[in-house]
Amino acid sequence: MAGEVIPTVLTTPSEKEDARDPVYLRIRDLVYQTSGIYHSEEKLYLLVSACKRRMASERVAAKSGRKYLELLTSPGYKETESRELLNEITIGETCLFRSQPQLNALQNVILPELVAERGKIGFRRLKVWSAGCSTGEEPYTLAMFLLEQKGKLLKDWEFSIQATDLNDRSVEAARAGIYGDYAVRNTPEIYKRNYFSPGENGKLVVKDEVKAKITFTRLNLNDDSRMVFMKGMDLIFCCNVLIYFDMASKRRVVQHFYSNLMPNGWFFLGNAESLYQVNDQFRLVHLPGTTAYRKGGTEPGKGGMA
Amino acid sequence: MSSNLRDGLKRKVEHLRTLPSSPAVLQPLLELLRLAPDKIDLRKVVELVSYDKTIAAQCLRIANSPLYGRARPTESIRAAVVSLGIQRVEDILLTCCLHKFSSGTKWAGDPLVFWKHSLGCAAVCRELAERIEFSEPEKAYLAGLLHDLGVLVNSLAYPEEYSKVLAEAKAHGVPLVEQEMKDLGFTHCESGSILGATWQLPKAVNDVIAYHHNVENAPEDNPLVALVHIGDVLCRLAGLGYGYEEWRSVELAADPAWEELAKYSPRLKKMDLARFTFDLEAIVPCVQALVEGVFSAKPEHSEVESPS
Numbered sequence: 001m002a003g004e005v006i007p008t009v010l011t012t013p014s015e016k017e018d019a020r021d022p023v024y025l026r027i028r029d030l031v032y033q034t035s036g037i038y039h040s041e042e043k044l045y046l047l048v049s050a051c052k053r054r055m056a057s058e059r060v061a062a063k064s065g066r067k068y069l070e071l072l073t074s075p076g077y078k079e080t081e082s083r084e085l086l087n088e089i090t091i092g093e094t095c096l097f098r099s100q101p102q103l104n105a106l107q108n109v110i111l112p113e114l115v116a117e118r119g120k121i122g123f124r125r126l127k128v129w130s131a132g133c134s135t136g137e138e139p140y141t142l143a144m145f146l147l148e149q150k151g152k153l154l155k156d157w158e159f160s161i162q163a164t165d166l167n168d169r170s171v172e173a174a175r176a177g178i179y180g181d182y183a184v185r186n187t188p189e190i191y192k193r194n195y196f197s198p199g200e201n202g203k204l205v206v207k208d209e210v211k212a213k214i215t216f217t218r219l220n221l222n223d224d225s226r227m228v229f230m231k232g233m234d235l236i237f238c239c240n241v242l243i244y245f246d247m248a249s250k251r252r253v254v255q256h257f258y259s260n261l262m263p264n265g266w267f268f269l270g271n272a273e274s275l276y277q278v279n280d281q282f283r284l285v286h287l288p289g290t291t292a293y294r295k296g297g298t299e300p301g302k303g304g305m306a
Numbered sequence: 307m308s309s310n311l312r313d314g315l316k317r318k319v320e321h322l323r324t325l326p327s328s329p330a331v332l333q334p335l336l337e338l339l340r341l342a343p344d345k346i347d348l349r350k351v352v353e354l355v356s357y358d359k360t361i362a363a364q365c366l367r368i369a370n371s372p373l374y375g376r377a378r379p380t381e382s383i384r385a386a387v388v389s390l391g392i393q394r395v396e397d398i399l400l401t402c403c404l405h406k407f408s409s410g411t412k413w414a415g416d417p418l419v420f421w422k423h424s425l426g427c428a429a430v431c432r433e434l435a436e437r438i439e440f441s442e443p444e445k446a447y448l449a450g451l452l453h454d455l456g457v458l459v460n461s462l463a464y465p466e467e468y469s470k471v472l473a474e475a476k477a478h479g480v481p482l483v484e485q486e487m488k489d490l491g492f493t494h495c496e497s498g499s500i501l502g503a504t505w506q507l508p509k510a511v512n513d514v515i516a517y518h519h520n521v522e523n524a525p526e527d528n529p530l531v532a533l534v535h536i537g538d539v540l541c542r543l544a545g546l547g548y549g550y551e552e553w554r555s556v557e558l559a560a561d562p563a564w565e566e567l568a569k570y571s572p573r574l575k576k577m578d579l580a581r582f583t584f585d586l587e588a589i590v591p592c593v594q595a596l597v598e599g600v601f602s603a604k605p606e607h608s609e610v611e612s613p614s
Binding site: 289 | 479539540543544545551552553554555556557558559560578579580581583584585586587588591
């Protein structure tokens with residue numbers, strides 16, 4: 001349903017076959033319990049191919065799914081191997097314009113509503129946070145998308161994006177904003193033309209007017225003393241980041257996100273990530289082709305009529 | 307709806323019954339649906355399914371779809387009835403009957419879209435019913451399948467006006483029911499329940515047809531209405547709606563239907579709705595492939611259809 005996850009390694013027919021092996025359903029459930037990332041039957045083959053790549057690695061060298069599951073649950077191995085598997089699952093997900101349904105929902109549902117609501121009080125500022133921005137693909141996508149709305153929905157509006165990541169090198173790369181073909185494979189031509197200039201070796205460099213909308217900083221989401229200062233957000237994006245946290249930290253971090261949002265603010269996770277049992281204050285909201293979470297407002301949220 | 311409008315609508319629906327494509331097995335099948343499952347004779351069902359060869363062939367193809375979770379394909383109708391159960395085969399037969407009933411006639415919009423939504427909603431309702439341990443999952447399927455019977459009525463009875471309604475709803479991304487009220491003065495809930503009543507559908511199912519967009523005013527003691535309302539919304543937001551995106555956000559847990567259904571199936575409140583939504587990803591392509599495979603194939607159908 002939601003935006004596509006593009007596998008970096010082509011899957012083989014045998015992976016479709018293996019997806020019927022019940023052991024992968026157990027791995028699927030284990031991954032969901034520990035990370036919150038879910039593989040529906042339709043996407044199970046992606047999990048199978050991620051497992052296979054790990055199983056073929058020198059460190060693991062597991063001959064069967066069953067052996068691999070044993071490793072994933074055995075003390076001493078499970079922490080590191082779970083992390084490696086998650087890396088393998090989310091690899092290839094970092095690209096610009098990764099989730100089109102999310103952007104469509106922003107454009108057609110969320111922004112019009114926000115604009116109408118704020119218009120009433122004449123407060124035309126939008127604050128966005130990309131938490132765990134990795135090498136910048138997500139905040140740049142949002143900045144370009146919002147700039148594109150400046151002539152339309154967001155006429156006379158100001159917006160700013162906070163982009164944070166734990167990793168210094170990622171933040172550095174994000175600031176540079178240089179991307180190759182693979183990273184821009186989903187980027188519509190019009191955005192490529194308007195918001196990039198040509199760089200070395202055929203790469204594309206994000207233009208300064210886009211960079212000016214974003215503040216990149218290093219931030220540890222577990223650092224409570226800094227988390228409390230990220231106030232007043234309208235939209236928070238945190239894709240494929242919480243999956244690496246244990247339940248207790250997940251709960252704490254999500255609670256911070258909740259507090260940092262304005263009333264009626266929106267919280268977005270990666271495709272197929274869920275907050276089930278992590279937080280019960282956020283409300284799950286269905287949008288065409290995607291889901292998001294929403295903070296309660298001062299007035300009752302819209303129910304689902306019709 | 308004014309009484310004039312209602313009378314006009316009734317006459318249109320009456321007129322539908324004389325459609326040349328109305329299959330002979332529809333009436334006896336509707337009678338069967340009114341019986342308690344344990345009163346139904348297996349032979350009678352096999353006989354009905356076998357009566358019309360186009361319908362029989364479609365039934366077998368549907369029965370062999372992954373949506374029905376069969377491990378091995380079946381080639382005989384008897385085997386399908388035995389392994390899927392009488393009720394499920396009745397549902398399949400009804401789907402094929404309705405398809406035949408409405409084919410070969412002028413439609414507003416794309417009939418395949420209607421079938422995808424109807425079969426999708428049926429499958430989602432059954433899946434939801436099973437997850438929340440709803441007392442009658444098979445009834446959930448039938449109710450999901452028929453909930454938009456009125457869209458079929460409107461498409462056939464008012465092909466031109468309804469084409470405009472569909473086009474307007476699509477252009478503005480608004481729910482069909484709102485556009486119908488605006489342009490026609492009545493909705494598919496009303497037209498569908500008139501046909502449902504003349505067909506003497508079980509009351510619980512006809513309530514779903516009449517109230518799935520208006521759960522709060524539904525007759526008491528019928529959780530099916532709330533269940534189908536939820537299944538319908540999920541389908542429409544998962545790409546199995548009426549061929550366009552409805553630009554809106556829905557918080558299901560704040561929907562009156564949610565509380566209503568939870569009264570009967572308390573497990574609903576503990577259900578992992580996010581995971582259920584992801585699981586629908588697998589249902590959507592199955593439904594699309596099934597409907598395209600069974601209902602868009604032309605050659606073998608044409609021999610039976612001869613509207614004069």
